Amino acid sequence: MKQINRLSGSKWIGILLVAYVIMELFIFLRLSYRLRSGMDIHRFESYQTMSFLLHLLLGIFIVWLFWKERKETIQKNALLFDLEQLTLRHFTLFDNNLYLALVVNNDGIITETNKRVNDVLGDKVIGFHFEHLLYHKETSKSLENFEDVLEGIMVDSTEIIRDKHGNPVYLEYKSIPIVIDGKTNGACVIAKDITEKKKMEEDMKKDLELATILQQSVLCKPLVTETVHIEGQYIPANNIGGDMYVWYKISDHQYGVLIMDVMGHGVSAALVSMSIRALLEGLIVRVQDPVLVIETLNAHMHKLFNDHTNSLQFFTALYAVADTKDMNLTYINAGHPPGLLIQTGKTEHLNSNCVPLGILEEIKPTAEKLPLKDSAQLILFTDGLLENISISAMNTAVHQVKETVLANSNLDSQGVLQILLKDTETNKQDDISFLKMVISK
Amino acid sequence: MKVIKKALIDILAINEEITIKNNEQFRITMGKFLNESESNLILDLSHVSYLNSSGLGVIADGAMKARKNGKELVVAGITPPIDEIFEIVKFNTFMELFPSLDQAENYFEQKAQ
Numbered sequence: 001m002k003q004i005n006r007l008s009g010s011k012w013i014g015i016l017l018v019a020y021v022i023m024e025l026f027i028f029l030r031l032s033y034r035l036r037s038g039m040d041i042h043r044f045e046s047y048q049t050m051s052f053l054l055h056l057l058l059g060i061f062i063v064w065l066f067w068k069e070r071k072e073t074i075q076k077n078a079l080l081f082d083l084e085q086l087t088l089r090h091f092t093l094f095d096n097n098l099y100l101a102l103v104v105n106n107d108g109i110i111t112e113t114n115k116r117v118n119d120v121l122g123d124k125v126i127g128f129h130f131e132h133l134l135y136h137k138e139t140s141k142s143l144e145n146f147e148d149v150l151e152g153i154m155v156d157s158t159e160i161i162r163d164k165h166g167n168p169v170y171l172e173y174k175s176i177p178i179v180i181d182g183k184t185n186g187a188c189v190i191a192k193d194i195t196e197k198k199k200m201e202e203d204m205k206k207d208l209e210l211a212t213i214l215q216q217s218v219l220c221k222p223l224v225t226e227t228v229h230i231e232g233q234y235i236p237a238n239n240i241g242g243d244m245y246v247w248y249k250i251s252d253h254q255y256g257v258l259i260m261d262v263m264g265h266g267v268s269a270a271l272v273s274m275s276i277r278a279l280l281e282g283l284i285v286r287v288q289d290p291v292l293v294i295e296t297l298n299a300h301m302h303k304l305f306n307d308h309t310n311s312l313q314f315f316t317a318l319y320a321v322a323d324t325k326d327m328n329l330t331y332i333n334a335g336h337p338p339g340l341l342i343q344t345g346k347t348e349h350l351n352s353n354c355v356p357l358g359i360l361e362e363i364k365p366t367a368e369k370l371p372l373k374d375s376a377q378l379i380l381f382t383d384g385l386l387e388n389i390s391i392s393a394m395n396t397a398v399h400q401v402k403e404t405v406l407a408n409s410n411l412d413s414q415g416v417l418q419i420l421l422k423d424t425e426t427n428k429q430d431d432i433s434f435l436k437m438v439i440s441k
Numbered sequence: 442m443k444v445i446k447k448a449l450i451d452i453l454a455i456n457e458e459i460t461i462k463n464n465e466q467f468r469i470t471m472g473k474f475l476n477e478s479e480s481n482l483i484l485d486l487s488h489v490s491y492l493n494s495s496g497l498g499v500i501a502d503g504a505m506k507a508r509k510n511g512k513e514l515v516v517a518g519i520t521p522p523i524d525e526i527f528e529i530v531k532f533n534t535f536m537e538l539f540p541s542l543d544q545a546e547n548y549f550e551q552k553a554q
Contacts, residue, residue, distance in 0.1 A: 263494040311468060311495075312502035316530070335530040352529045359501045360535060394525050429461075 013065050020058060027051065100171070100193065103178075104130055105186040108146060120193070122164035130189075135160040135168045149175045149187045159191075170195045208267075212239040215270060218277060220247050227324045228255055232435035233413045235384075241431035242269025242315070243382050244277050248284045253325035256284035258293075259380040259435055260317040261336065263356075272305065272313060290319055290332045290367040294354065298334075301358030314358035318350065318380055322439055327372040332365050337386060337394070340379040340402055341370055342409075347402055378437040379405055384430030388421060405436075412436065442470045444477075450549050451478035452542070454485040459496035468499045475503060480512040481549040485542050487518030497530060504536040513537075517545035 031047070094101055095114045103112040108129045117125060121133065134140045145155045155175045163169045173191035177184045215236070222231035230247045242262030250256050258280060262269040279300060283293045297317065305313040318339050320331035329341060335356030338349040354365040379401065386397035404419050411419075413436045421432075445452040453474045459467050474482065484500065486492070500516060507514040515537040519527050527538060539545040 261494075263498050312498040312505075314498060314501070337529065352531060355531045355534055356497075359498075359505075393522070 013062065013069065016058075016062065016065070097190075100173075100191040101189065102130075103186060103188050104146075106150060106184065111186065120163050120169060121161070133161040135162045145175060146187075149177045150184050152177050152179055152184050158194075168195070169193060170198045208239050211267070211270065212236070215240055215274065218274070219245070223247055223249065223255070225249075227441055228322065228437060228439050230255065230257060230435070230437045231413055232380075232433065233417050235417075235432040236270075237265055237384065237429060237431050240267060240270045241265045242273045243384070243431040243433040244273040245380070245433055245435050246277065246280045246284070247435075247437070248281060250285055250288055250321065253323060254288075255322045255324075255437070256288070256319070257322070257378065257380065257435065257437055258284065258317060258319040259336070259339075259382065259433060260315050261382040261384075261431070261433070262315040263313060265431055272315065275304070276301065276315065284319075288321070290321060290330055291365055293319055294332045294334060294357065294365050295363060298357040298360070298363050302361055305358060312359065314356045316356045320350070320378060320380075322372065322378070322437065324372075324439060324441065327441075329370045329372055329376075329378065330367050331370070332367050334365065337381065337383050338398060340377075340398070340405070342377040342379065342402065342405060343373045344375065345373075347406075349398070372439060375438075375440045377405065377409065378435075378439070380433075380435040380437075382431060382433040384432040385417075385420065385434055387430055388432060442467070444474060447546075449479070449553060450481045450483060450546060452483045452485055454488070456488045458490060459492035461493060461495070464493065464495045464499075467496060471499050471503050475506055475510070475512070475514070478512065481552075482507060482512060482514040483542065483545045483549075484514060484516045485518050485545075486516060486523060487520070487542060489518065490522055492523060492526070497526070497532075501532065501536075504532075513549075515539060515545050515548065517542040 035044075094112075097114055097116060100117045100120060101114040102110050102117050102125070104110050108131065110125055110128055110130055113121075113125050125133075130146075131137060131140075131143060134142065140159060141157055142159050145157050148155050154177065157173060157175070159171050159173060160168045161171060170193070171191040172194050173189055176188045176190070178186050178188060216234065219232070219234055220230075222229070224230075232245050232247075234243060234245070236243070242265055243260070244262075245257070245259040247255065247257045260273065260276065262272045262276075276297065279297070283296055287293050287296065294317070301313070301315065314335075316334055316336035318331065318333045318336040320329055320339065322329050331339065331350050332354055333339065333350055333352045334354040335352055338351045341348040341350060348370055350368075350370075353368060355363060357363075381401065383394075385401070386394055389397040389400055401420060405416055408416055408419065413434050416436070417432070417434050442453065442455050442457075445454060451474070453470065455467070457463065471484075474484075482503075484503070500514075504514045516527075516532075517539045518541070519538045520540050524540075527533070532538060537545075537548060539548065
């Protein structure tokens with residue numbers, strides 16, 4: 001902004017007018033003296049002419065000064081008007097802003113507040129140090145942040161303040177130093193109220209925690225008999241996911257085990273898996289035959305989720321029935337990573353022999369049968385486990401699972417998983433399930 | 442993800458991994474591809490090294506939808522490392538899979554004869 005000239009025209013005019021009056025007085029006195037003491041007429045005439053010229057010049061000069069003064073006044077008024085307008089605009093913005101906005105001085109005392117601040121904090125704000133607003137002074141970073149602001153640094157941070165009713169208000173704020181002539185002269189603080197957002201986040205977190213507990217609670221408890229021992233582990237990627245496993249005793253010599261992995265993860269996958277889970281006990285215990293079980297699951301999945309939706313939903317599954325009388329294992333693997341049947345001397349891979357369930361309207365799966373020796377271990381898992389061990393080479397990961405189980409056959413599923421997941425970076429991107437069935441006769 | 446139009450074949454070439462980040466985009470692109478193509482469609486995964494289960498879903502769905510509309514979608518580029526996942530899900534039982542783009546194109550050319 002242009003600095004308005006201190007020594008304005010009117011001061012000059014005043015000085016000149018005074019000088020003029022003094023000069024006139026002097027001339028008059030001198031003239032009357034000279035007239036009284038006799039002055040010749042020519043001299044008087046030239047004296048008058050000179051006086052007239054002088055007056056004229058002076059007159060023009062005074063008019064010019066007046067004109068300049070007026071111009072400056074008009075300019076000054078125009079500048080003042082603009083300044084007023086600018087101030088009014090900015091003040092309107094400040095005062096009516098939906099965010100909380102306030103100004104503090106270098107001592108941290110609040111000097112200005114906008115309407116929002118007064119709505120939230122009441123009227124006793126101006127004149128107080130901002131630390132009086134803090135909800136948890138001990139854990140607050142704002143006092144530290146303020147020191148940075150005084151150095152001229154703009155700071156983004158969060159804070160909890162106490163509103164006029166004493167309730168906590170969560171804020172995301174920006175503290176901007178006001179720098180004039182290179183020196184900080186207080187700061188302007190603009191804050192967004194994120195209390196509602198935080199509350200919603202807390203509510204969602206609680207909901208998710210409940211859902212997680214629910215999902216874990218429907219998992220089958222370990223099944224222990226004289227001949228079999230079945231147990232497993234489920235570690236969802238984000239508290240909740242689309243993996244599921246079940247096992248049931250079908251008869252005194254038959255046991256059915258099923259592991260499944262719904263496409264995708266999170267809440268939607270969990271909903272699908274819980275919905276399918278409801279069918280499993282009935283299918284395994286009553287229908288029993290692997291081909292019928294798998295066909296039914298496919299038909300159900302295809303109809304329920306794929307008649308109307310835009311995107312395809314499906315799940316992979318491995319279903320195996322162990323017969324401890326006939327000593328064999330019958331299985332169907334629908335698009336799932338291979339299961340491992342570890343017996344003394346050799347390991348067999350239960351490879352995929354069917355498409356995942358839900359894609360095709362109708363499928364015709366065939367079950368495969370493997371003989372069981374006196375002692376055998378069936379290991380089933382989902383691809384989340386393999387990806388954690390080796391993101392690219394599935395075969396390598398499967399091999400490592402096999403070797404770890406072989407080297408630790410006395411350990412349960414939890415123990416084996418601990419070893420397998422020990423050296424991996426736990427950026428669990430997929431749910432991990434692991435199931436171990438030990439048959440010993 | 443770009444579409445190449447040839448005389449009798451439309452090709453959708455993917456040049457990146459298909460993960461949770463671009464899965465939705467893949468689904469939308471596939472939808473557009475299915476609608477705007479003639480009858481012979483090739484999904485070229487030659488430059489894809491990873492695709493997640495949702496990606497597989499999009500492909501299976503694509504094949505089904507194509508068939509429903511009298512078109513055919515095949516997949517090219519089934520080589521390591523993604524050949525493993527296609528082997529497990531047995532998609533070859535309901536759609537054609539080819540190791541290279543050339544073989545996929547040959548398939549349609551021979552069909553036309």
